[in-house]
Amino acid sequence: MFVSANSPSTTSEKPADPRSGLRIPKVPFWAQIVAGLVLGVLLGWLARSQDISWLYTTLDKIGSIFVQLLKLAVAPLVFFAILVSITNLRKVNNAARLASRTLLWFMITSLIAVAIGLAIGLLTNPGSGTGLTPKDGKAPEGSGSWIDFLTGIVPTDVITPFTELNVLQIVFMAAVAGIAALKLGPKAQPILTLSEAVLELLQKALWWVIRLAPIGTVGLIGFAIADYGWDLIGKYATFTADVYIGCALVLFGVYPLLLATVAKVNPLQFYKGAWPAIQLAFVSRSSVGTMPVTQKVTERLGVPKEYTSFAVPFGATTKMDGCAAIYPALAAIFIAQIFDVQLGIQDYLLIAFVSVVGSAATAGLTGATVMLTLTLSTLGLPLEGVGLLMAIDPILDMMRTATNVAGQALVPVVVAAREKILDHDAYNSASASPVDDYDSADETRGAKVPVAA
Template identity: 80%
Template sequence: MSPTPSPAEPSATPSAPSSATSSLRRLPKVPFWAQILAGLVLGVLLGWLARSADVDWLGTGLEKTGDLFVQLLKLAVAPLVFFAIAISITNLRNVSNAARLAGRTLLWFLATSLIAVSIGLAIGLLTDPGAGTGLTPEDGVRPESSGSWLDFLTGIVPTDVITPFTELKVLQIVFMAAVAGVAALKLGAKAEPLLAFGESVLALLQKALWWVIRLAPLGTLGLIGNAINQYGWDLIGQYATFTADVYIGCALVMFGVYPLLLALAARVSPVQFFRGAWPAIQLGFVSRSSVGTMPVTQKAVERLGVPKEYASFSVPFGATTKMDGCAAIYPALAAIFVAEIFGVSLGLQDYLLIVFVSVIGSAATAGLTGATVMTTLTLSTLGLPLEGVGLLLAIDPVLDMMRTATNVTGQAVVPVVVAAREKILDREKYDAATSFDLDDPDSGEDAARPVAAAVS
C-alpha cells in the first residue's frame, strides 16, 4: 500500500515558479539616469576602441545604432508637431484669457532669448574662441543649403500639403497646424469629430514616442561612440575654447538665469523646478531633439502644477520656437568664432544684428537635431562666409547635447513663470512634484493623454 502523500506535497511543484518570480521582483531596478550614464561611458570607451584599434565593424555598429535612434525620433516629428500644435490651439477655448496667456508666453520667450544671446556675446568677446585654434578658412566647407531671411519668410507657407511632411519642414507644418487649429475653433461643434480623431492620433503618437524614448541609453551609446570614433580627442582639443564657451554659456542660462526668473518672477523654488523637470532635461541632452522630448517636457510641466489646458499649448509652442541654446547662445558664439577664423572685424551694428536674428529667427531651428539653419541665417545676415558652417559641423554633436538641454529647460521654465504670474499655477502640486523614471511604463501614462485630459 503506497504511502499517503502529505498535504504539502501537491503544492511543492507549483511553488517553484512563484519563488522564481518573487526573486526576479527583488532584483534592484536600474534608474533611467543610470542607464543613460552607463550608455555614455560605454559609448566613449567603444568609440575610443574603434578609433584606436581601427575596428571598422565596431565603428559601423556605433554609427548605425545612433542613426537608428535619431531616425526613430524623427519618424514621429512631422505628425506629432502637426497634431500637437493644432489640438493645443483648440484647447485654448477651455482657458480663460487664452489670448493673454499666449501673448505673455511669447513675450517671455523673447525676453529670455534676449538674455541668452547677450550672455553668448559677452562670453565670446571675453574669450576669443577662434583664436589659437590652428584652423584656417581653407578648413571650412560651404553647406549644401543655407538659410536666409527671404527663405525663412517665404518658406513658412508650403506649396502643397505633402512636401512639408516628407521633407520634414517643421516651420511649414507649424503653419498648417495653426491654420487647422484656428479653423477648427471657428467651426465649433462641427469640428468635434475631427478633434476627437486628432486627440486619439496624438495620444497614439506620444505613446509610440515614449517607447523610442526608452531606447535612449542605446542611442546615447551609439551617438557618443560614433562622435569619438569619427573625430577623436584631437579635434575636440582644437575647439576647446569654443566648446567650453558653449557649455559655460548654456550652464549660466540654465542654472543662473532660469533660477533667478523662477525665484523673482514666479516666486517658486528653483530646486523644486529642477527636481520635477530633470527627466525632460536629461532626455533633451541625450536625444538632441526638443520635439522628441516634448511629451516628457509636457509631463514634467503638468506635474509642476501648470494647468493641462495651458501646458498642452505652451510646451508644443515652445518645442518649435523656444531655442535659447541653439538659437541664442550658439549663433552668437559661432558668429564671433567664424569672424575670427576668417579675419573679419565685427562692429556694434553686427552685434545688434546677432541679437535681432537670435530673438526673431529662433523658429528657424524648429526643434530638430542641430542648429545649422540658424547658424547659416546668422552668418548670411552678417555677411560672413558660409564656409564657416563647415568648421563647426565636426564638433556639432558634442555641442548640441548641451544646447538642447538648455532649450528644453527654457521650454519648461516659461510656462511655470507665466502660470505663476497669471495665478493659475497649482503651488501645492508644484511643491510636491518629484522626479519620475522614464523607464517606468506607467510614467508615460499622463503624457500619453495630455490633450484628452485637457478637454475632458
C-alpha cells in the first residue's frame, strides 16, 4: 500500500511544537509590585488586628532580608560605579561642562524642592494639634554636624568604610581612584577592565535581588502596617500628608514643568520610561539599590551611555530632593513647633543651604536621619526631635526615595537635551518595562549617540 505524497500521514509533516500549547501569561513587573503592595497591606492589617505574632515576625523577616540583600552589594557597587563613571568621562567630549551642568541642575532642583517644603510647612503647621510633646522625643545614638560631615569624608583606612557602609567615604575613595586612573592613562587599563567587569557582575547580581522586589514589598509594607498601625500614623497625619504632597508636587509638578519648558520634551514619555525605577525606589527605599534600574531607564530615555554612567551614580549618592530637601524642611518646622521654638528668615535660609550642600550626607541609603540631624544641629533645634519622626520614617521614606530617584533620572535628561546630545527618537520610544527585558537589552545603544563638544 502506497501513501500519496499529499497525504497528511506523510513523514514530511512537522511535529507539533510543545511550546504552542497553553502558556501562562507573563505578569508585568509593575503589576507584581502593585500586587505585593496590596497583599502586604492586607497581611499587615490582619497581623495587627488579629494579633498574629507569627505573621508579624514573618513579614518583618521577609522585608529585612530583602533590604539586607540590597545593602549587600551597596559598598562595592558604589565604589566601582563611581570609579568607572569618572574614567568613562574620558570618552565624552567636553566632560567638564557636562559635569558642571549636572551639578548645577542638582542644586537648582534641590532649591525648588526645599522651597516647596518650607511653603507647605508654613501653611499647614504640621506640629500643631498632634498631642506630641518633647517627652515623646529621643535623641539618636549618632548625630550629624558640619564638623562630622567635613572630617568624615576622608576615611582613616580603606577597609572600615566598606564594613561600616560609610557611603560618603566610599565615594571619596572611588573618586580619588578614578582620577588617579585617568592620570595614569594606558597603564591603568588593566585595572579599568577589571573594574568594569566587577561592576557588571555586581549589577547582574543586584538585578536578581531587584526581581525579588514584589516579595520584599509584601514584607516591608506588611510590617509597616502591622508595626505602626493607623492610630500612630494618625498623630502624624498632617506631617505625613505634607511630605507626600510636597514630594508629589515636585514629582508631578516641578519635574514635568522642567521637562516641557527647559528640556522641551514630552513629560508623559519621561514617566513612561522612568516608572520602573520610580516604583522600585518607592518599595526598596534605596537610591543606590535602585541605581541599576535608574541607569537603564535613563539610557533608554535617550541619554548617552557614557554620560549616564557618570550622572546616575553621582546622583544616587548626592541628588536627594525628597530626603535632603522637602523632608528636612518640613521636619525642622514640625520639630520647632513641638518644642515651641520660633524660626526666623535666617533659619529658613540655613535650611535651604543645608539641603543643597549637605545632601551627600544621605548617601543614597534607606532613611535620612543623618541629614535630619545635620539640619537640626545647624539650626540649634533639639536632636530629641529625631525620635519623634523615627516612628513613621519608613512610611515617609517610600515617597521620599521615589522622588529622589525620579530627580536622578530627570537631570541627565534635562542636561542632555540642553546640550543637544539627547536621542529624541529613543526618548519618544522608551520602553516602560526595562526590568522585564533587561537581559536582552541592547547595551550599546547609548554609545551610538554622539556627544557634542
